[in-house]
Amino acid sequence: MKKYIDLRNTKDYSELKYAASIIKEGGLVLFPTETVYGLGANGLSPVAVKKIYEAKGRKSDNPLILHIANLNMLDRIAKNISELEYKLIKSFFPGPFTLILTRTENVPNEVTAGLETVGIRMPSNEIANKLISYADVPIAAPSANISGKPSGTNVQDIFGELSEKVDCIVDGGNTDVGLESTVVRVINDIPTILRPGKITPEDIKNVAGKVNIDKHIFSKLSSDEKILSPGMKYKHYAPNSKCVLVYSKNNNLLKNKIKEISDSYKMPIILSRTENINQYGNKVVIDIGSDVNEIARNIFSVLRKVDKFNPDIVIIEGVDPQGLGLAIMNRLIRACEYNYIEIV
Ligand code: TXA
Numbered sequence: 001m002k003k004y005i006d007l008r009n010t011k012d013y014s015e016l017k018y019a020a021s022i023i024k025e026g027g028l029v030l031f032p033t034e035t036v037y038g039l040g041a042n043g044l045s046p047v048a049v050k051k052i053y054e055a056k057g058r059k060s061d062n063p064l065i066l067h068i069a070n071l072n073m074l075d076r077i078a079k080n081i082s083e084l085e086y087k088l089i090k091s092f093f094p095g096p097f098t099l100i101l102t103r104t105e106n107v108p109n110e111v112t113a114g115l116e117t118v119g120i121r122m123p124s125n126e127i128a129n130k131l132i133s134y135a136d137v138p139i140a141a142p143s144a145n146i147s148g149k150p151s152g153t154n155v156q157d158i159f160g161e162l163s164e165k166v167d168c169i170v171d172g173g174n175t176d177v178g179l180e181s182t183v184v185r186v187i188n189d190i191p192t193i194l195r196p197g198k199i200t201p202e203d204i205k206n207v208a209g210k211v212n213i214d215k216h217i218f219s220k221l222s223s224d225e226k227i228l229s230p231g232m233k234y235k236h237y238a239p240n241s242k243c244v245l246v247y248s249k250n251n252n253l254l255k256n257k258i259k260e261i262s263d264s265y266k267m268p269i270i271l272s273r274t275e276n277i278n279q280y281g282n283k284v285v286i287d288i289g290s291d292v293n294e295i296a297r298n299i300f301s302v303l304r305k306v307d308k309f310n311p312d313i314v315i316i317e318g319v320d321p322q323g324l325g326l327a328i329m330n331r332l333i334r335a336c337e338y339n340y341i342e343i344v
């Protein structure tokens, strides 16, 4: 890393002009958004975008999202936008929402992994917005993490794995949402959620009248299936230790099952909601938060810490898969590599 810019306690963003110049010159900048940190490069430069794949160890068939600062940037990169798509844009930009649109010729194949579509997002985070404005190009940015690891929600968590691979780090403190954006594609006039996030199915239904949720949110892809969002087929968010996700609407059943599982291991670690942290005797327990907003904010950082305890099992309390809970459960099921127990 050549430059660290600390914007945690200031509203003076003048140093972002330097970070923007790095983007323009084809370098890599680690920067905050309201969802998770991004690993950004000039989204119109094939050479710059390739550096992202190298730094992350990302498979070249997994496309990137282009981040814009205003709607003037949209027409350069997307075309044939329908009325419904405009409605979604008006409702959810700027914010934790990515819309898959038909791309223009200006978007390099390296960004879309050869697809005819491109994911577009306008972050609401002020630092992200200023950085894109100063750079005056769409910024291609995946979540900042080595592929397969939980996404970075603060600079400390990802400094070790990425600092030597980027030209500049912009530190904006902890991210607000903590989970990546909701990814939506309009299919046959129905907004279809390819990845759940802070913008919930209910939010989208309120705007569009209808919404579909792609079935792969909770299930593994079989090898012969058509893949709408390539990212869904890769291992993600997983600690090195073996994990199991346990959920029940009935809290007593949930606690009993977790006790039972933990008793059959030597070094279990339990990721528990605040209300249950005193329910597991002398077992090692990490508090993941009391409500879905808090859990979303904490969960990636917690998943990054568990390996340090050298557990033989990580037992994770699930949440009701409603609203933001749907996104939390999607990430946790994948962190557990589909090792999921629901007790009814
Ligand atoms: O909140 C976020 O979206 C963060 C911040 C940095 O903006 N970015 C992020 O990017 O999570 P990434 O690359 O980690 O995840 C993007 C997801 C992947 O699952 C990818 O497969 C999918 O979006 N995606 C991107 N372009 C697509 C396209 N054209 N069609 C379908 N899926 C696409």
Ligand code: MG
Pocket: 142, 143, 151
């Ligand atoms: Mg990612």
